[in-house]
Amino acid sequence: MNSYRIIGIMSGTSMDGVDLAYTTFTASNSEKWDHKVLATRTITYPDNLLQLLKDSVSLSVEEMCLLDKSLGRFFGEQVNIFIEQNKIDATKIDAIASHGHTIFHQPDAGFTLQIGCGTTIASITQLNVINDFRTKDVVNGGQGAPLVPIGDSLLFGDHADAFLNIGGFANISLNKEPIIAYDIGPGNLPLNEICQKYFNRAYDKNGDLARSGKRISRLFSELNGLDYYYQSAPKSLGTEWLTQTFRPHVSSYSECRAADILRTITDHIAHQITRSLNENECASVLITGGGAKNAFLVELIRSDFTGEVRIPSEELIEFKEAIVFAFLGALYLDSKPNTIHTVTGAKGDVRAGVLHTP
16 A cells, blocks of 8 residues: 655645644555644744735735745745654655645636745755645646645545635535535635734634624625625635725725624625535534634534534644645655546646655
């Protein structure tokens, strides 16, 4: 049986840090894979790098190239620290699998961009690096997203019949044949933005600020009426959608109490999540990502969802995406497809990723 040891790197759109997960994957006799997480760590971005990432969409081409290399250097240095701190034998690591950090995601225009130079990471760590997992799917007519459902199916298929990740955006994977998965709508990104702007907090801990507010009915209705929610899958979202479509509606209510705006957006996120779950007749859902720690949001989902909400271990909440991107790297090394065309809309399953050697 083939076995691989991979360090997965995940940097999400919420920019709350970089997740590392060192995991072993072993192909079983069935289509499933066994895995064991050996070490994990979350790294907070230094202030200067975080600000550059926040400003990235307005950078010049030259500045973007510099940021790509700087981020790759940061990833590589942090992996070396991770290896040293956990006393990992680097000679046993088959590869690093890096999601990179998404700057642009416009699959309908034929491109997606995740930065964090793979060659730089490989040079600094002296390890093989696989990155750029989305482009090949986009070139083949797909959305380049979501990519996590193949891990949901082959690693966690017995946990629930639906998988919900609430990161910067909220996305769902339905555990059935054929697998259906898509971005539902916004997640932590607009909530964090309001907390930072009005409350000088990084996020709404436990959803307490939203709980203190009151729903703005007109804003709630406007947000639920956005065209995206009525499009059929496959579909995916990027930060461009938030800028062009979502934020203008929220900004028009800037005279309202910040807590009320926060409450309304939280209600909206919960509504779109439970609508997706109920329309797909899900009996159970496993929630991961930072949103799983938002007690008020989870409470709202539980109150309207007709099935069972399951919250997994802290490790899976925090590191599931890093584990799955490590798994995409294992599938790449095993010469197996690591995307699902029924999920992304591509012409076929592809073996996505680009290999960088030291």
